[in-house]
Amino acid sequence: MIIRSISMKNFQCYFGEHERNTFNFKEGLNLVIGDNGGGKSKLYDAFYWVIYDQIFNSDIRMFQGTKSYKEKFISDKAKSECVVGNDLNVEVILIAKTSQDKKFKLTRIYKAKKVSDREWECNSSSRLLIDECKQTNWVSVEKSKHEGILKLVIPEHLKPYMWFQGEQVDGLMDFSDKSTLTNAINLLSNITMYDDLIDIVKKGNDTSAKNYRSAQNKLTKNISKSKLLNDQLNQIRANISSKSNDIEINEANLQISKDKIEELIGQIDDAEFKADLKKKHEIAKSNLKRSTDELTEKYNGLHKKLFNDSWVLKHSQSFFDKFSIKYNNYNDLHNKLLNSGNNREYELPIDVPQPIYVSKMLEDEKCLVCNRDAKKGTEEYEHIEYLLNRKNKNIEENIFINDCSSLFSKLYNNGLGFKQLISRIDTIIADEFEEIQRLRNSIKLNNSEISEIKNSFEQLIEDDNSENIVKSFRTHEANREKYESLLNADRKVFENLKIKAKEVEIALDKLVEGSVDKVIEKSDKVFKDLFEVVKSTRNEVYDTLIVELEKKANSLFTKMTERNLAIKGKIKLKKLANGNYIPEIVGSDGYILSNPNDSNIILVKLSLIMAIIISRGKWSENYSLILDAPTAKMAEKYTYGFYEALGSKFSQSIVMTYDFINVEQRNLLKSFNVGNVYTIESFFPNHDSTDNNDLEVLIKEVQL
Amino acid sequence: MNIIDKKLYKLNPVYLAEYEDLIRSHSQFGGGASENKFIQAKSFSNVYEFYIYAFFIGLYKNKKVEIIKEDKTKSFWELDNWKPKELVDYLIICAIAESEFDMAAIEQMEEKEAMEHIKLLKQEIEKYANGGLRYINDKLEEEPELKDDDMFFISLLSEAGM
Numbered sequence: 001m002i003i004r005s006i007s008m009k010n011f012q013c014y015f016g017e018h019e020r021n022t023f024n025f026k027e028g029l030n031l032v033i034g035d036n037g038g039g040k041s042k043l044y045d046a047f048y049w050v051i052y053d054q055i056f057n058s059d060i061r062m063f064q065g066t067k068s069y070k071e072k073f074i075s076d077k078a079k080s081e082c083v084v085g086n087d088l089n090v091e092v093i094l095i096a097k098t099s100q101d102k103k104f105k106l107t108r109i110y111k112a113k114k115v116s117d118r119e120w121e122c123n124s125s126s127r128l129l130i131d132e133c134k135q136t137n138w139v140s141v142e143k144s145k146h147e148g149i150l151k152l153v154i155p156e157h158l159k160p161y162m163w164f165q166g167e168q169v170d171g172l173m174d175f176s177d178k179s180t181l182t183n184a185i186n187l188l189s190n191i192t193m194y195d196d197l198i199d200i201v202k203k204g205n206d207t208s209a210k211n212y213r214s215a216q217n218k219l220t221k222n223i224s225k226s227k228l229l230n231d232q233l234n235q236i237r238a239n240i241s242s243k244s245n246d247i248e249i250n251e252a253n254l255q256i257s258k259d260k261i262e263e264l265i266g267q268i269d270d271a272e273f274k275a276d277l278k279k280k281h282e283i284a285k286s287n288l289k290r291s292t293d294e295l296t297e298k299y300n301g302l303h304k305k306l307f308n309d310s311w312v313l314k315h316s317q318s319f320f321d322k323f324s325i326k327y328n329n330y331n332d333l334h335n336k337l338l339n340s341g342n343n344r345e346y347e348l349p350i351d352v353p354q355p356i357y358v359s360k361m362l363e364d365e366k367c368l369v370c371n372r373d374a375k376k377g378t379e380e381y382e383h384i385e386y387l388l389n390r391k392n393k394n395i396e397e398n399i400f401i402n403d404c405s406s407l408f409s410k411l412y413n414n415g416l417g418f419k420q421l422i423s424r425i426d427t428i429i430a431d432e433f434e435e436i437q438r439l440r441n442s443i444k445l446n447n448s449e450i451s452e453i454k455n456s457f458e459q460l461i462e463d464d465n466s467e468n469i470v471k472s473f474r475t476h477e478a479n480r481e482k483y484e485s486l487l488n489a490d491r492k493v494f495e496n497l498k499i500k501a502k503e504v505e506i507a508l509d510k511l512v513e514g515s516v517d518k519v520i521e522k523s524d525k526v527f528k529d530l531f532e533v534v535k536s537t538r539n540e541v542y543d544t545l546i547v548e549l550e551k552k553a554n555s556l557f558t559k560m561t562e563r564n565l566a567i568k569g570k571i572k573l574k575k576l577a578n579g580n581y582i583p584e585i586v587g588s589d590g591y592i593l594s595n596p597n598d599s600n601i602i603l604v605k606l607s608l609i610m611a612i613i614i615s616r617g618k619w620s621e622n623y624s625l626i627l628d629a630p631t632a633k634m635a636e637k638y639t640y641g642f643y644e645a646l647g648s649k650f651s652q653s654i655v656m657t658y659d660f661i662n663v664e665q666r667n668l669l670k671s672f673n674v675g676n677v678y679t680i681e682s683f684f685p686n687h688d689s690t691d692n693n694d695l696e697v698l699i700k701e702v703q704l
Numbered sequence: 705m706n707i708i709d710k711k712l713y714k715l716n717p718v719y720l721a722e723y724e725d726l727i728r729s730h731s732q733f734g735g736g737a738s739e740n741k742f743i744q745a746k747s748f749s750n751v752y753e754f755y756i757y758a759f760f761i762g763l764y765k766n767k768k769v770e771i772i773k774e775d776k777t778k779s780f781w782e783l784d785n786w787k788p789k790e791l792v793d794y795l796i797i798c799a800i801a802e803s804e805f806d807m808a809a810i811e812q813m814e815e816k817e818a819m820e821h822i823k824l825l826k827q828e829i830e831k832y833a834n835g836g837l838r839y840i841n842d843k844l845e846e847e848p849e850l851k852d853d854d855m856f857f858i859s860l861l862s863e864a865g866m
Contacts, residue, residue, distance in 0.1 A: 299854050303747045306861070307788060312757055314861055315764045316798060323801035330807035400811040402708045402818055408807055411800070414793045429862070 001096035001153045002027060002652050003624045004103070006050075009091040012042040013682070015075040015696045018093060023699065025624075026675035029647035030654045033661060034680040039697040040656035043680070044165060044628035047654075049073075050092040050108045051150055053126055056165065071112050071120040080693035082114045096153050099622050103133035104141070104149055154623055157187055161609050162625050166632035173605035181573065182580045184612050189545050194538035201534050205527040212516060212524035213508075221513040229508050236501045243494045250490060254483035255576055260476040264469060265457055266587075274460065281453045288446035295439040298432075305432070313418060314425045320415045327412050337399050350390055358388045545615075546573050546581055552611035553583075553604075556649070560603055560641035571604055583608060602633045606642065614649050625653040640668055647673035670704050677702040708810060711819060712796065713784040715826045718777035719755065720769070723837040726844070727754055730857075747857050752786040755833050756795060761860060762836030763798055769834035771827070796825065803828035 007022035008014040014021040023032065023043070034040045045055040054063040071079065073090045082088050090110040097103045110126040130146055131138035141149065154163060160172055161184070174180050186192050213230070220226035265274065306312045338350075353369070361368050361384050365375050374380035454477060461470050515521075550573045557571055569585040576582060585604055614620045625646065631639040639659050646653045652675065660666050660677075669677065683698040684691065719727065731748035748754040762768065771777060786792045800807065805824045813821060840860070843850060850856045 302855075302858055303753075304749075306757060306857070307753055307791060310788075310791060310794075311858075311861065312760050312791070313794060316760065316794065319763065319798040319801045320794075323797045326801060326807060333808040334811065401813060402706050402811050404706065404708050404807065404811055407706075407709045407712070411793055411797050414790055415797045417790070418794060429858075 001098050001104070001623065003153075003626075003654065004095040004097055005093075006043070006046060006095075007093045008043075008046050010075040010078040010088060011046055011049075011090050011092055012073065012075060013039045013695055013697050014042065014046070015077040018091070021697065021699065023678055024676055025652065025654055027652050028673040028675035029643060029650075029669075030652065030675040031643075031660065031669070031677045032654070032656045032680055033658065033677065033702070034656070035658055035661060038658075038682055039680050040658070041165065041628055042697075044626065044656055046092045047094070047163065047626050049126075050094045050106050050128075051153055053108065053128070056168075058167070061167075066110060066126045067124055070122040073110055074112060074120075075695070076692040077695055079114070079120075084114050084116060087111055087113050094153070096624075098152055104152075105131040105133070105138055106150075106153070107131075158613075158619060158623060161187070161613055162619070162623055164627060164630075166627070166629040169602060169605050169609075169630070173608060179580055181583060181608070184608070185542075185545060185549065185581070187612065189541070191538070191542055191545065194534065194541060198531075198534050198538060201527065201531050205531040208520070208523040208527040211520050215516045215520050216508060216512050219514050219516065220508075220511045222511050226508065226511050229504050229511070233501060233504045233508070236497055236504065240494065240497045240501065243490055243497060247487065247490045247494060250483050250487045252576070254480060254487060257476045257480040257483060261473065261480060264461055264473045264476070267461065267469070277453050277456055277460075281450065284446045284449040284453065288443060288450065291439045291442040291446065295436065295443065298436055298439065302432070309425075309428065310418065310421055311425055311429060313422050314429070317419070317422050320419070320422075323415060324412070327408060330408060331405075334400075334405055340399075353387075355388055358384060362388070546575075549573065549608070549611050549615060552615060553607040556610050556645050557603060557607040559645045560607065560638055563637045563641050569600070571607060603638055603642070606630065610645065610649060620650045622651070625650050626655075627653065628656045629658070630655065631657060631659055643669075644672050666702065666704060674704065677704060707815060708818060708822065711822050712825070714782050715822065715829070716779050716782040717755070717826055717829045717833060718771065718779045719830075719837060720771065720834055721776040721778050723834070723841060724778055726837060726841050727751055729851075730754055751780045755780070756786065756791060757857065757861075758836030758840060759795055759829060759833040760798075760836070761839060762832035762834070763802070765836070765839055767835030767839045768831045769838055771830050771834060795829065799825045799828040799832075802832075 003025050005022060005024045007018040009018050009021065010016070011021070023030075032040060032043060041056075041058070048063075049055050049066075052063075054065050055069065056062070057064045057068075066073070074088055075090075078088055088111070090112075092108050094106045095103065096106070107129040108126050109129070111123050113121040115121050128146060130141040130149055132141050133139075160168075164172060173184075217226055217230065265278075357368060361374065362381070365373065365381060367374050367380065367384065372380065374384055458470055458473055461473055550571060553571045553573075569587045572584045572586045573581045574584050583604055585600060613625070631642060634642065643655070643659070646655065660669065666677070679700045679702055681698050682689070683696045684694045685696065686694045688694055731751050731754040748757065783792055783796075799805070803824045805821065805828070810818055810821050843860070844856075853859075
């Protein structure tokens, strides 16, 4: 709801009737300007009390209910003027309007009776009345609807982000708590719905996988093997889960080391040199990765080359030569047997040369082997004709029980085909090794460059800081290397376990006789796919939210800081290994700002809070932002940017502040989207500023 | 295709059971292995690849291990399933070259006798392959750090003919 007015009767320092303690508010930036002790926080208390029946006790930094406060709610002046035996009422009335133009009046009343000069008989609780404006009359709303209307004023989950005091900001956006931003993002988005969906689909996935496996087991043709494989599969899955945890832990540890290194580098003063080193570091890292990947690929392919490129035949030529002699002898014997009984001592095997060429010779009347004429009718022509018409004597006369000539000829020709390749294998292997050496050199070079850069960083830190910091840098660098190596090993094992699980699943599938019920099979597949889809969708939605939030927070941050020319960096939301995000302020060189001042930190926090609220358009349009002293820790030049952003980004904001106490400063407000501006100050009619029994608050509306 | 052709590629060479661990730790097996086998990438994607490799190492180094009846052995796939085919034929060429296999005589043998004769090739293949396996095993036992050397098998091949 948009708040129209708040008025108080005898509420803490606000002595007297509602008429003299009323603030009216418009849309835009509403300011209540007052010095310390002027009643600003008491006004914030009034907002809070009317809705939640609680006020913030700054002594113990906690919200306390009416029951604990009792007569302390009541204005000292009202208490002192009250006659023993009389009752005193404390009241706060808040009038607010919904986006549908419904107007409600919320009245909280607390009653106490003065029984002696110092003693009060107090009700244990306050009473809330709610009226709705119907045409021109206020009509009482039944109690059962109160809760719903209170939520319309400010929903409970938004309260911490839309109604807060400056001193609460640290707790609200505690950067040391890694889940702070995640909680805020959960609030601003419907991401928890995706998480719920993942849980539901996971349960379905587990059940359908179990059903499928159980159906398969019933159809197995080998119960004992199936049991063995199932046990194996369960063990592998347990190992996968355990390895996944190891990966998570090592990723978190690696992130910590990287953060610490960045933080320490951030402490170096020489920004230009630092940026140069960072650039060189990135190039060397990228080159190193490329060479390492190429080398890994080479190694992985190397053993395949033993077979696919026949490297394994490297020293085999002499054995082929030996075979050739054996084959030659065999061939002689074979042909001798084949030609026995013929006049010719030596004859070509059947179909050599191939009949197609022999026919061609007859057609051309020429021998294509010796290039001599073989005219029809001559002895030469007849000889060629004989070659074509020869019968396989072996088949006809059964010379060989097992004619292996084709087989041995195939082996011989195959061996012959490798001859050229074998003579080149040494050169091919040498070239491959040369390439491997080149990659190794590149890795060595880049590693040494990275090491040099690390030393330069160390030197810079040493120049700027104490020896302890250098030691710390070295420790974190060593940790980074250790966790990177552990992670690589873990990931390799993890991937291999997944392959192994798949292998066992395939082995189990092979044991199945018949087919599993189609519904069960389909259900398993659908749930598997669905599980992957919901997980990836959730991550995409979440990452998009982060990008938008970072963009909005930076836009606010820039607006708030534009009047200050000092280096202020920009907000970067960094993803942690466990999926949480934390905000960082980074300089133009990409490094975390080492000592951002308090003003910067509070601005980042406020930027994020405001970005969260405006990310949900309706929140900043439908609800009033109520802040008490939000700029308490902010440098003066930032505050104007902050107020300007409030005026332009929220339909209504009500800010209690000591900014603009100085009348001249208020000129600036003219350019902002301002609603009503009030000043408040303590007023003692009897001029004794030490006497609280004389305290009233003087409220004045300011005309800009 | 005659009976010799068929039977030749149906040969199913074996390895000594004592090299089971060696083979399992360097080649992809059809399952049933411990988690450790996945930590180290496999050099050979099949048992027959490792077997072919071991055969040539045995051949080049002239390392032979005769397998006798009493030996505990393990079989895997028959030659027909080994790949690449051309390399398998080359391996047969070498087995023929080194063995007492008589190319001409087998053409005159009755089936039973011919089958016995073909076994000479199986024995020759087994002799060098197991000789190679023993050589590799001994090397790795002598210098256990070689197990972590990605280039071990390539280096061994380079020195094999020297």
